[in-house]
Ligand code: SF4
């Protein structure tokens with residue numbers, strides 16, 4: 001009698017890649033709903049187009065690379081990349097902008113590097129950074145967030161804008177994000193006080209971005225509670241960003257925005273909980289995660305404050321992605337029964 | 345429960361697994377009738393194979409030695425009952441690759457007759473030299489019964505420069521389904537404590553800690569009662585948290601003492617000796633009753649078994665016979681394993697015999713993991729779960745890329761193959777298989793290197809010998825020549841000398857004859 005064979009272990013846990021990715025997607029829902037509330041059709045077109053292109057490119061690449069299509073399409077990793085890009089790119093992004101961004105993310109950053117698990121750079125951020133460098137205008141113009149945006153811009157207007165680039169009755173609604181406004185006006189030698197007085201700033205000053213950041217935070221905390229992600233990366237990233245922001249703010253609050261402004265502005269929370277935590281391109285040792293994420297926080301602040309772009313999560317993530325092999329090497333944990341390693 | 349509070353250390357990683365232990369602890373352990381045929385493998389321990397001394401067709405008593413250890417790193421093997429030897433040949437044994445190995449096949453006569461085969465008994469072992477007791481443990485074939493099956497006599501051999509401070513009895517039994525140590529502690533606590541005392545006489549530690557996971561309150565209570573009855577204040581039961589794999593020798597050592605067995609070293613390096621509770625009992629039987637190691641508690645469980653239970657089974661009993669006496673199999677009996685779901689091995693043949701390492705026979709319908717392995721997404725779950733603080737994903741990467749040097753510097757050799765990393769891996773990668781592969785490759789590489797070194801050495805030696813021979817030959821030749829030269833010179837001189845002398849002598853003779861010719865004639 002011959003039995004069924006398999007070496008140990010034969011017991012396996014319940015975790016699997018697609019379930020994990022699904023949970024990340026669930027966690028994105030609150031923030032995304034808020035974005036839809038503030039930007040209406042503009043967010044919906046972003047979302048649908050990004051996911052559509054992502055799945056299309058993913059399927060084509062899998063086919064070209066002769067990989068089984070079904071299990072890899074069903075792992076939701078392409079959907080997650082698309083979703084992150086959809087919420088990071090300005091609402092009402094033209095269809096071609098989204099298509100090119102997804103091309104960079106899925107085809108170049110992911111599949112040309114070997115597909116899921118092999119990409120040294122965060123695909124969504126590669127797509128975002130490539131677009132920001134190539135099309136800075138399109139990538140920095142956000143419409144003014146308005147409550148229940150659907151009432152202000154109809155579907156037809158949105159489609160005209162997204163597919164044919166026609167903007168009718170539109171200008172009044174477009175503006176700069178708070179991060180952008182601060183940056184531009186500081187450049188014009190205004191003090192922060194003057195800048196704040198001129199627009200919607202701060203959580204209770206009606207700033208939609210602060211609320212959206214809080215929604216990402218809520219989703220992120222849920223993921224930590226469900227053990228979808230560990231606390232290391234978000235905490236270290238926010239500590240890095242908040243820490244350096246506090247130092248400069250204490251030095252000169254008229255010139256440097258408050259830590260709260262940084263933590264609740266732009267893509268800080270999205271970056272901390274959803275982008276920097278992309279496991280493939282992040283550091284994988286416990287100590288390494290802290291260093292990696294704190295580095296992202298620091299670079300985000302540096303680029304936001306002194307660099308040429310209003311938001312900086314994408315560049316900061318890509319810079320730290322490059323450092324990951326080094327970080328991983330020097331932060332191996334101390335193994336049972338061995339002497340202490342470098343930083344482990 | 346009387347229990348002194350003791351500081352415990354927390355091991356990193358580990359898992360909370362579904363225990364599935366209750367099913368097999370519902371009834372007391374039982375003995376089962378002898379099988380019609382016992383297949384006793386010669387190699388049931390980690391070490392060298394002993395030499396067969398029994399003959400086919402011979403009648404043997406229970407406990408009679410069938411094979412004798414040829415080195416220190418080996419133990420004797422015994423007949424588990426009385427009967428006739430019908431064959432000595434390779435048979436399927438419990439091996440991950442389903443290999444066959446040399447076994448003694450015994451047809452029991454049903455008398456279970458000890459005859460004169462018992463070893464000497466040492467009821468007053470405290471008066472006996474530990475060296476003699478160690479020899480007895482070896483002769484009795486006692487090996488570590490927690491699964492490592494390392495010859496116990498070797499472990500009990502304490503080097504004077506490395507005294508043992510703490511003797512640990514491992515009753516943690518952390519793997520799901522397995523309850524044989526639990527039942528053994530509940531039912532044979534006194535014998536375990538007695539075994540601990542024998543070991544303490546041999547290795548002279550200051551204390552003996554019996555580590556039991558806190559999911560076994562009955563076992564803890566029974567052990568406590570036995571210690572109280574033995575009135576031995578050196579022995580203490582310590583409940584440890586139920587986290588897989590706290591029953592790993594290194595893990596339990598750390599949890600109880602806060603000391604880590606050095607990488608590549610032995611626990612004796614830190615003054616600790618760790619033995620399974622079943623081993624303690626076997627040592628007690630060997631020393632006090634002169635009984636070799638002939639049987640063990642085995643948990644027979646899984647949904648493929650009709651009545652999961654613990655049985656005391658003689659070594660050599662085929663697993664099909666075991667299952668038949670646990671209520672038989674159910675339709676779910678698809679996969680048979682020795683050991684638990686995490687570290688056990690899958691068996692390939694129903695005739696596989698029960699051996700010293702078999703703590704559990706797990707029969708169920710969980711087939712192979714059919715989920716396809718996805719790429720590693722570097723999520724780090726494996727790192728969090730690893731009780732040894734390794735980076736399993738990096739090791740996997742190195743094993744896959746055959747970068748064995750890097751695997752070595754990332755401490756692959758410290759992996760205990762507990763399977764925690766693989767259990768949590770969301771990509772369902774057979775990580776442990778990769779580690780076994782890499783370890784085997786490294787071993788082969790090392791052996792090949794040793795062999796190559798040896799060959800090179802031999803070659804160099806051979807070369808040198810040839811050269812020396814040549815040199816010597818040349819020298820000899822030169823000497824020879826020289827000598828021949830001098831010889832010839834001498835020879836000539838000698839010949840001339842001789843001729844001259846002969847001539848002289850003749851002359852003298854002639855002279856003499858002329859002077860005294862009559863007298864000489
Ligand atoms: S758990 Fe699996 S997928 Fe995650 S890092 Fe480890 S090996 Fe990779």
Ligand code: SF4
Pocket residue numbers: 729730731732733734735736758759760761762763764765766775776779
């Ligand atoms: S099998 Fe090895 S690498 Fe995996 S968790 Fe266990 S000790 Fe760590």
